[in-house]
Each structure stands twice: as structure tokens, then as C-alpha cells.
Amino acid sequence: xxxMTQSPDSLAVSLGERATINCKSSxxxxxxxxxxxxxxxxxxxxxxxxxxxxxxxxxxESGVPDRFTGSGSGTDFSLTISxxxxxxxxxxxxxxxxxxxxxxxxxxKVEIK
Amino acid sequence: EVQLLESGxxxxxxxxxxxxxxAASGFTFSSYVMNWVRQAPGKGLEWVSGISSSxxxxxxxxxVKGRFTISRDNSKNMLYLQMNSLxxxxxxxxxxxxxxxxxxxxxxxxxxxQGILVTVSS
Numbered sequence: 001x002x003x004m005t006q007s008p009d010s011l012a013v014s015l016g017e018r019a020t021i022n023c024k025s026s027x028x029x030x031x032x033x034x035x036x037x038x039x040x041x042x043x044x045x046x047x048x049x050x051x052x053x054x055x056x057x058x059x060x061e062s063g064v065p066d067r068f069t070g071s072g073s074g075t076d077f078s079l080t081i082s083x084x085x086x087x088x089x090x091x092x093x094x095x096x097x098x099x100x101x102x103x104x105x106x107x108x109k110v111e112i113k
Numbered sequence: 114e115v116q117l118l119e120s121g122x123x124x125x126x127x128x129x130x131x132x133x134x135x136a137a138s139g140f141t142f143s144s145y146v147m148n149w150v151r152q153a154p155g156k157g158l159e160w161v162s163g164i165s166s167s168x169x170x171x172x173x174x175x176x177v178k179g180r181f182t183i184s185r186d187n188s189k190n191m192l193y194l195q196m197n198s199l200x201x202x203x204x205x206x207x208x209x210x211x212x213x214x215x216x217x218x219x220x221x222x223x224x225x226x227q228g229i230l231v232t233v234s235s
Contacts, residue, residue: 001175040221042158049208049225050150050158061223093158097220101174102148102160 002026002096006105012113019081021108023094028074031098038098041070041079044107045090053092054079086112115139115224117209122229125199135192135209135226143167143187146212146219149194151205152228159205162194163212163219170217177203199233206230 003026013019029038037057042050052061054070057077067082081088089112094105121133133149148163162183163172171183182195192209206228214220 038220042222044158049228050222051225052221052223055213055221091157095158095160095221097218100163100172100219102163102219104158104160107157 001101002029002098002103004094004096004103004105006092006094006108008108009106010109010111012111013081013084014113015086016083017113019084019088019110021079021092021094021110023072023077023079023105025075025077025096025098027098029096029098030074037073037077038096039070039072039077040095040097041068042093042095043088043090044093045087050093081110084110084112115211117211117224117226119207119209119226119229122207122231124232124234126235127200127233129199130195130197131199131231133194133196133207133209133229133231137190137192137209137211140211140224142185142190144215146214146216147185147192148210148212148219148222149183149192150208150210150222150225151203151231152208153202153205156205160219161207164192165217166215172219196231199231201233204231204233 039057041054044050058070091107118136149161208228209226210222211224
């Protein structure tokens with residue numbers, strides 16, 4: 001199984017400041033035949049199901065604010081929130097879909113400082 | 114509007130069986146891969162199983178292989194998860210999740226139900 005490791009486990013950021021979450025896969029999730037990274041990001045607010053934010057490592061889902069940016073390739077990825085808003089308080093998970101079983105990172109809790 | 118509504122959860126004793134159902138609406142159900150994802154209390158997300166759009170291909174995590182069976186009825190827009198020989202570590206909220214993929218293999222999950230709690234305890 002591909003192991004997804006997120007860091008940090010939690011971070012507290014002031015409103016309007018930048019938050020960056022890292023995700024590392026135990027093997028590359030870059031598929032050479034199409035040059036796509038099989039990596040997605042989700043947001044889970046308290047008491048809610050997860051919500052898709054980013055897929056193919058950097059493609060923003062429709063309706064997701066442009067302050068959310070995904071980057072990286074191969075085994076190292078990041079999700080950046082450029083200007084943290086109160087509604088961004090949540091857990092964030094990365095997920096690989098290069099192979100089954102689909103696997104998620106352990107999650108990062110984002111709070112307001 | 115895409116809607117996914119899980120049902121069938123509850124309190125069950127170890128070793129017993131339970132079937133979860135997911136009623137889908139608002140999209141062409143028969144065209145998409147579907148998945149079950151679970152979340153133990155206070156823990157992260159764990160993919161359980163996925164099924165191809167036709168139902169011909171099914172995929173499982175190792176810890177549920179041989180105990181859980183995923184299926185779908187495209188005529189009724191329904192997804193199922195038959196869970197046998199349940200264990201305490203199967204206790205979780207189970208989410209039905211629509212895949213963006215219309216092929217065989219699970220990809221990323223663009224719509225999720227609200228989840229249903231399954232508690233395995235004596």
C-alpha cells in the first residue's frame with residue numbers, strides 16, 4: 001500500500017495569513033504515460049463529510065476559492081491557503097489514487113491563532 | 114443536485130452482520146465508480162471499498178477482504194455494503210462517496226453522503 005504522510009499534524013495561523021500543509025507519498029504517484037499526479041486534497045469541517053478541494057495535485061474543484069492551491073509532483077505535495085479565513089478551520093487530508101487501496105494522509109488540523 | 118443518503122447503520126455485536134445502503138440521486142448513477150469510506154471516532158479517513166460503474170469490478174482494503182462485499186443496483190440507483198464477521202475495529206462512520214471516474218478503477222471522490230454510524234460492541 002502507498003503510505004501518505006502529512007505534516008504538520010496541526011497548525012495555528014492568524015486570519016489573513018498563509019497556511020501550508022505538506023503531504024509525502026511512500027512511492028511516486030506520477031503516472032508517466034499521462035504525466036499526471038494521482039493526488040487529491042479534501043477539507044473536512046467539524047461534523048461534516050469531506051469536501052473535494054483539489055485533484056490531479058493542482059486542479060481546483062469547481063466552486064473552491066482560489067486561495068486554495070495545490071502543488072508538487074512525484075512524492076512531495078503541498079496545499080496552501082494563501083489568506084486564511086474563519087471558514088477554513090477544518091481538517092485537511094491528502095489522498096492518492098495511483099493504485100488501490102486508495103489511501104489518505106493522517107490529516108492536518110488547521111486552527112485560527 | 115447530487116444526493117447520497119446512507120442507511121442501515123446501528124449497534125451490532127461482534128461477529129454479526131450488517132448491510133449498509135446508499136440511495137443516490139441527481140446524477141447518472143450507472144456511469145460512475147462508487148466507494149465506501151469510513152472514519153473511526155476521532156480518527157482519519159480510511160477507504161474501504163470501491164465498485165466499477167457496471168458492478169463487474171470490486172476493490173477492497175485488505176482488512177475487510179473476505180468479510181465485506183460491495184454491490185450496486187443500477188436500476189434502483191443503490192449502492193450496498195454487506196458487512197459480515199464484524200469486529201470492534203470496524204466501528205466508524207461509513208460514508209458513501211461518488212467517484213469522479215466513470216471507468217473501472219476508483220480515483221477521487223467528488224460527492225459524499227452525510228455518513229452513517231456503525232458501532233460494533235458487546
